[in-house]
Amino acid sequence: MMCTWDTSKFLIFSDNGIPLIYYSHLTSIAIFFLLFVITFLPLRPWPKAAFRTMMLVYITWLFGDLVLWGNENINHILFFWSVVNLVEPLIFVASYIHFVSFSEKRHITMREFITFAVLLFPTLIMSFTRLSVTGFDYTNCDRNVIEGVAAYYNYFLEAVFTGLLAIAAFKQWHIRRLHNQGTGRVLLVGASLILLLLSFLAANFLGTYFEAYNISQLGHIAVPIFAALLVYVTVKFETFEPRVLIADVSTGTLLILIFSLFFIRDANTQIYIISGTFLLAVIFAYFLVSGIRKEVDTRQHIQTLATDLSKANNRLVELDKQKSEFVSFATHQLKSPLAAMRGYASLILDGDYGEISTAAREPLSRIFESTKTLANVVEGYLNISRIELGTMKYDFTPHDIRAMVSDVIAELEPNTKKAGINLSFEVNKEDDFIVQADPDKLKQVFANLIDNSVKYTPTGSVNVSVTKKQDPTKGTLVLFSVKDTGIGMSEKTIESLFHKFTRAYNANKTNIHGTGLGLFVAKEIVEAHKGHVWAESEGEGKGSQFYVELPSVK
Amino acid sequence: MNSAVPQKLWYIVFIAYGFVIVLSALRIYVNRDYPIYMNVNEIPSTREVFLEWVKDFHL
Numbered sequence: 001m002m003c004t005w006d007t008s009k010f011l012i013f014s015d016n017g018i019p020l021i022y023y024s025h026l027t028s029i030a031i032f033f034l035l036f037v038i039t040f041l042p043l044r045p046w047p048k049a050a051f052r053t054m055m056l057v058y059i060t061w062l063f064g065d066l067v068l069w070g071n072e073n074i075n076h077i078l079f080f081w082s083v084v085n086l087v088e089p090l091i092f093v094a095s096y097i098h099f100v101s102f103s104e105k106r107h108i109t110m111r112e113f114i115t116f117a118v119l120l121f122p123t124l125i126m127s128f129t130r131l132s133v134t135g136f137d138y139t140n141c142d143r144n145v146i147e148g149v150a151a152y153y154n155y156f157l158e159a160v161f162t163g164l165l166a167i168a169a170f171k172q173w174h175i176r177r178l179h180n181q182g183t184g185r186v187l188l189v190g191a192s193l194i195l196l197l198l199s200f201l202a203a204n205f206l207g208t209y210f211e212a213y214n215i216s217q218l219g220h221i222a223v224p225i226f227a228a229l230l231v232y233v234t235v236k237f238e239t240f241e242p243r244v245l246i247a248d249v250s251t252g253t254l255l256i257l258i259f260s261l262f263f264i265r266d267a268n269t270q271i272y273i274i275s276g277t278f279l280l281a282v283i284f285a286y287f288l289v290s291g292i293r294k295e296v297d298t299r300q301h302i303q304t305l306a307t308d309l310s311k312a313n314n315r316l317v318e319l320d321k322q323k324s325e326f327v328s329f330a331t332h333q334l335k336s337p338l339a340a341m342r343g344y345a346s347l348i349l350d351g352d353y354g355e356i357s358t359a360a361r362e363p364l365s366r367i368f369e370s371t372k373t374l375a376n377v378v379e380g381y382l383n384i385s386r387i388e389l390g391t392m393k394y395d396f397t398p399h400d401i402r403a404m405v406s407d408v409i410a411e412l413e414p415n416t417k418k419a420g421i422n423l424s425f426e427v428n429k430e431d432d433f434i435v436q437a438d439p440d441k442l443k444q445v446f447a448n449l450i451d452n453s454v455k456y457t458p459t460g461s462v463n464v465s466v467t468k469k470q471d472p473t474k475g476t477l478v479l480f481s482v483k484d485t486g487i488g489m490s491e492k493t494i495e496s497l498f499h500k501f502t503r504a505y506n507a508n509k510t511n512i513h514g515t516g517l518g519l520f521v522a523k524e525i526v527e528a529h530k531g532h533v534w535a536e537s538e539g540e541g542k543g544s545q546f547y548v549e550l551p552s553v554k
Numbered sequence: 555m556n557s558a559v560p561q562k563l564w565y566i567v568f569i570a571y572g573f574v575i576v577l578s579a580l581r582i583y584v585n586r587d588y589p590i591y592m593n594v595n596e597i598p599s600t601r602e603v604f605l606e607w608v609k610d611f612h613l
Contacts, residue, residue, distance in 0.1 A: 074590060075582050075583060075586075078582045078588055079578060079579055079582045079583070082575075082578040082582070083575060083578070086571065086574060086575065086578075087571075107558045107559065108559060109555065109556045109557065109558070109559070110555050110556070110557050110558075110559055111555040111556065113559045113563065114555075117567075124570060124571070124574050127574050127577075127578055128574060128577040128578040128580075128581050129607065130588070130603055130607060131603070131604065131607055133588055134589075134598065134600070134603045135588050135589040135590065135591055135597070135598075136588060136589070136590045136591065137591055137597060138590050138591060138592055139591060139592055139593055139594045139597075140594075146591070146597060147600070148600055148603055148604070149600060149603075149604045152600070
């Protein structure tokens with residue numbers, strides 16, 4: 001019997017198959033090849049091995065399928081049928097591995113490998129037997145391979161792997177939801193892969209069961225679109241923004257469809273493809289234009305808000321300055337009467353105005369102590385307003401830290417003895433510890449740090465030391481430290497300790513006096529000396545250490 | 555069982571697939587023993603082919 005089949009060129013090009021086959025298959029091969037090349041570009045790291053395998057297997061499958069459509073040689077058709085049947089399940093396996101390596105950031109385990117190997121082994125065994133290729137149907141000049149059990153086994157495998165992928169995607173989505181992690185990327189990668197596989201299955205199913213080969217090619221066109229979406233989501237996963245995603249994917253799809261017009265070999269088919277592409281272009285254009293309009297509106301709105309915010313900010317700066325000036329003024333006004341109250345209370349207590357009764361001594365002592373505390377508070381506020389207004393004046397001259405610390409300790413010693421705290425001072429008397437300093441300001445810092453340690457140490461000791469250390473970048477440094485066995489601090493407290501109006505969480509347990517300004521002022525003063533102040537503690541109840549590091553002039 | 559798959563096993567998989575493709579080609583181009591049916595009535599059903607294969611264990 002003479003059958004008039006066209007002789008194919010390059011195994012695939014002939015008039016034997018439907019014209020649309022070149023449109024769908026060659027477009028897909030071109031896109032998959034492009035995606036395969038993309039995996040070698042130096043983009044951000046993403047799991048590539050399984051994806052590359054998926055692309056190569058898909059290209060092999062598409063080429064094999066083209067041979068089945070276009071070739072007239074029985075041997076070629078039989079061979080490529082075996083190959084297509086052999087590699088088809090691998091697309092599904094590679095998809096699963098890609099999903100696992102992307103979403104769970106792991107390679108497949110031996111257990112999974114063995115499961116896949118057991119499932120795929122029959123396809124390997126069957127592919128060169130009559131269970132894969134039963135024979136060749138040449139009746140009525142048909143060119144069909146008679147498929148055997150292997151083809152049905154493949155359908156079963158494909159359903160199993162798609163199911164496994166769906167389960168893995170659901171599991172990941174559920175886990176991320178429980179842990180309040182973003183589910184968008186996992187959903188998109190999972191959905192792209194499942195849609196990719198379903199399009200592939202649908203394309204084969206429609207063609208085989210309804211002989212609707214033209215419609216089934218749409219499935220093959222959808223596959224690379226989903227693959228491109230998959231690459232996009234995988235590569236751009238850290239800068240994921242849904243609106244940008246929609247715009248990019250719409251443009252990408254449109255480009256793919258326009259590009260695919262190169263592969264149409266039949267003028268009659270062209271009109272359908274162009275109509276479809278045009279319709280999609282209209283829909284995409286609508287979304288893109290409306291998206292851009294929204295974007296422009298939002299930008300204008302943000303611009304207006306930014307202008308308003310800038311005005312409000314300027315006003316706030318002005319108000320803040322006025323507040324600082326007011327605080328400065330008010331505290332200055334408080335200072336003089338306070339000094340008078342403190343002075344007279346001291347004179348009365350010392351007996352300068354005659355003998356006072358024992359009953360009156362106690363309230364007078366309290367008045368004296370309270371005015372002292374109040375004077376400290378007022379001084380703190382004054383310092384803050386000076387810092388904020390930028391009017392804090394420094395007079396830097398070379399000074400020995402050891403002398404300053406000794407003075408401070410001598411001033412604080414009576415109080416520490418009264419409180420039963422052992423205050424010690426360690427310093428190398430042979431060495432100098434000269435720094436460029438404003439002595440009054442720096443003494444204020446040391447007094448504040450030592451006084452703090454004493455106040456927050458109900459029992460135990462406070463150890464003060466001054467040493468020198470070498471720093472590779474900063475040179476010679478003078479290090480002042482205060483270590484106590486007091487109430488200690490948590491890491492959270494340390495982080496905010498040098499902020500304005502911040503006191504240790506457990507500070508009230510030991511001491512009710514404190515404004516939360518001392519350490520803020522200390523930090524400002526030390527930084528003005530080009531130094532660094534910080535605190536350390538192993539935790540609450542484990543003592544604290546405060547350090548001041550200043551550049552040495554020698 | 556939860557350990558990673560050694561690289562060697564992947565090579566074995568690729569080699570196995572390549573080997574099977576070569577076997578398929580040999581059977582088609584060298585043996586040429588696949589039946590070509592010119593008459594619809596001669597074409598056996600999938601079930602018949604499967605049962606025959608099981609019976610003969612004919613590869």
